[in-house]
Amino acid sequence: MKNLLKSILFLTAISIFTLTSCANGSSGGGNDNSEEINLARSITISDISFDSFNYTLEANTTAPDGTSIAAAANNHATTAVASKGKISWNMAESFHNGILGGNDYEVYFSYEGASISNTTVSYWPEIKYEINCPELVYLYNGSGQTYQYPEIIINNYNQSDIKIEKSLRTTGALLDLEQFKEFVDNKDNIIETDENGKVIESTAKSAYLNFNIYPVKINELEDAGRLWETGQITYLVKQEVEVKYVQAEYSAGSYEAKTYTANPNENSTEALEAGGKIAYQWQMSDTGNSWQDVSGATSRFYKIQEADTGKYLRVIMTQTMQAASGEKTLTPLTSKSSDKILNGIKAANLYYDLVTVTGGEFLPSWVKGTLTTIFDSTIDLDGNFKTSINPKYASNKSFKDLQVSQNVDITITRANFQSFDTSVYVPVTSxxxxxxxxxxxxxxxxxxxxxxxxxxxxxxxxxxxxxxxxxxxxxxxxxxxxxxxxxxxxxxxxxxxxxxxxxxxxxxxxxxxxxxxLGKLVAGSGAISSLNMMDLKLVKSTKGGATILTPVITHKQPYYFDYKIDYEIDGLELSMWQTKGAYKNSDDCFVLEKDNSFAKDNYQINCVVKVYTKSDEDGTECVLILSRQISLKIE
Known part of the structure; x- marks a missing residue:
């Protein structure tokens, strides 16, 4: 900078003017993008494919080999490294158990925090389901009229997005529901057992329930074959057995009236399953004390509804034995009350609505989002929910001194709801x-x-x-x-x-x-102009009988230049006149003492101002000389 200034001033001093536009190395601070942003903008992600079964997201990329790129979805992100124009992410954390299939989800790509692009992927995972009965079911002769299809609960799709087909058959023949009930009530279909209770295969007449489970939109999907689930339940008909105990047992969203020869909770070795021609009536209570019949609830199974949440359930069973002398109706049996019926959460789409400052504490009240119940209804997470840290993580994670962003495991509880364990991503900022x-x-x-x-x-x-x-x-x-x-x-x-x-x-x-x-250093043409505008005047005054000449420099630039002021008397340096009573004081003024020994009446006083550049490196250089002369009469 200073060498440049010296050059410009030197050219000015010899009356050659060249204007050059020079950069000082500053961009003005704020318009240049960082290296990461520039690289992110140059990266492209294309030909994206997502395998919902193994959670693999693959794409082509222009990123240099070794570049680590993040792919984020559903508040979870994972990184992968580009190699030979390809990149592949494992998105298992982003598409965990709480994420429902059959939907589109946004995926965001970034490099070192700088956004690259985003895309939409369709999520069609393997269908996960529960069925409320085993693969082999024994039905009692006479119970056909109370038979209902088993309930199939879909866990990772909305129930409305999945088609479930069921068909009944015996060997070589399809059955409708009424034909199947007749099969169960026909004594000719009762199986025979040996002395150990084992079924004699040659006498077994089996019936089957086949089911197919697949997405409603299966015809629109490219990989439809992998999304087709099949299963089979085998039915055998047993001789009726008198029921001594009935119990309401919960499984997969339904209660089943299970019938036994004894109390299974007290006489496990004697409590064998029993049944035959049985009538059922389910009852509901708000408190567990006063009971009312549930209209239409007369089958062996009762599928709970969302309106049942917080209530209690029991079943009354009436058995009719088919004796040789005719049918005999036995005394009705009543089950114990169920536990309070609880709603459940099967999926959570949560986020933490606060960016926590490093060292801050996880606050459950900032967990927001929606919950999907087992009845497929949606609930906004609000103040009625209480969230807490899952205790099993308390030993190795501190949620009162968050230093970095992390997934915090929480348990969501609510009155009349089963507790639900999940996690939420908590962002942390410095x-x-x-x-x-x-x-x-x-x-x-x-x-x-x-x-x-x-x-x-x-x-x-x-x-x-x-x-x-x-x-x-x-x-x-x-x-x-x-x-x-x-x-x-x-x-x-x-x-x-x-x-x-x-x-x-x-x-x-x-x-x-x-x-x-703000800087005061004038560079380039500004410095030149300041020199061209300089002028020198001498102002005469008296003080205590002494005569004083004060130099006045107009447009002086003390920040950029040094100034040296000297005087001559009749062409001789002032130092030669000091013994005669003339000198320069500390303010660079010319002083002629009252009692001087000057011999002449008039002298020519010349003031000379030399302007030097300032330099800390290579000395100073005189770039301008100003002079003014005045005639001084000695009184």
């Missing part, structure tokens, strides 16, 4: 304190006019001087600014967004540019 803000230099003599410069550079900070529109590294060089400008700073992000260990950039803080921070 915090910038006031005492960590950089300061602007006030050494304006070394800073170009209209520019500012920082005293120190903090590599952990990002900088913006365009009202937070763009963020860059802290500028090492001086940069243009005006008094009153706001300069913003924030701590940089660390890691990959939406992954454990990520630290989000801090909230910004600002400082204000003051006039005392």
């Amino acid at each position: 915090k910038l304190k006031d005492d960590e803000l950089p300061s602007l230099s006030t050494d304006t003599k070394k800073i170009t006019d209209g520019y500012v410069s920082f005293n120190t550079i903090n590599a952990d900070l990002e900088f913006s001087n365009d009202n937070k529109k763009t963020w860059t590294e802290m500028p090492i060089e001086e940069f243009a600014a005006n008094a009153g400008d706001l300069l913003y700073f924030r701590k940089k992000a660390f890691g990959t967004p939406n992954t454990e260990g990520y630290i989000k950039e801090s909230s910004p803080l600002s400082i204000t540019v003051k006039s005392e921070n």
Whole structure:
């Protein structure tokens, strides 16, 4: 900078004027993108395919080999490394058990926190289901009229998105529901057993329930074959046995009236299954004390409804034995009351609606989102829910001093709901304190006019001087600014967004540019102009009988140049006249004492001002000489 200034001033001194536009190494701080953002913008992700069965997301990419790229979905992210134009992510964490199939989900790609692009993938995983009966079922002769198809509960799709087909048959023949009931009540179909109770295969007449499970939109899917589930239940008919005990047992969203020869809870060795021609009546109670019949609930199974939540259930069983003398109706048996019927959550789409500052505490009240119940209804997570940390993680994770973003395991509980374990991703951000803000230099003599410069550079900070529109590294060089400008700073992000260990950039803080921070050093044509405008005058005055000549320099630029003022009397240096009563005082003024020994009446006093460039490196150089002469009469 200073060598350049010397060159310009030297050219001016010899009356040659060349105007050159020079850069000072500053971009003005705030318009250049970082290396990560530039690379992110140059990366493309294309030909994306997603395998819902093994959670593999594959794509082509222009990213250089070894580049780590994040793919995030459903508040979870994973990274993969590009190789030979290909990249593959395992998205198992993003598509966990709580994510329902048959839907489209957004996937976001990023590099070092800078967004690349996003896409939509369709999620069609293997269908997971529960059925409320085993593969081999014994039905009692006479119970055909109470038979109902077993309930099939879909766990990872909305029930309405799945088609379930059921068909009954015997060997070589299809049966409708009424024909199957007749099969069960026909004594000719009762199986025979040996002395050990084992079925004699040659006498067994089996019936079967075959079922197919597949998406409603299966004809629109490319990989339909993998989404087709099949199963079979085998039915055998047993001789009726008198029931001594009935119990309401829960499984997969339904209660079943299980009948025994004794109390299975007390006489497990004697409590064999029993049955025959049985009538059922389910009853409901708000408190477990007063009971009312449930209209139409007269089968062996009762499928609970959402309206049953918080209530109690029991069943009354009436058996009719088919004796040789005719049918005999036995005394009705009543089951014990069920536990309170609880709703359940089968899926949760949650997020943490607060960016926690490092060192902060996990606060359950900030967990937001929606829950899908076992009845496929949706509930907004609100203040009626209480969330807590799953105790099994308390030993190896601290949720009162969060230092990085992480998945926090929680248990969601609510009155009349089964507890539900899941996790929520908690983002953590760093915090910038006031005492960590950089300061602007006030050494304006070394800073170009209209520019500012920082005293120190903090590599952990990002900088913006365009009202937070763009963020860059802290500028090492001086940069243009005006008094009153706001300069913003924030701590940089660390890691990959939406992954454990990520630290989000801090909230910004600002400082204000003051006039005392603005540089005074005039460079280039400005310095030349300041020299051309300089002038010198001498002002005569008297004090205590002494005559004083004071030099006055107009348009003086003390920040950029040094000034040396000397005097001559009749062409001789002032030092030769000191013994006669003339000298230069500390203010560079010419002083002629009252009691002087000058012999003549008139003398020519010449004031000479020499202007030098300032330099800390290679000395000074005179670039301008100004002189003024005055005739001084000796009184």
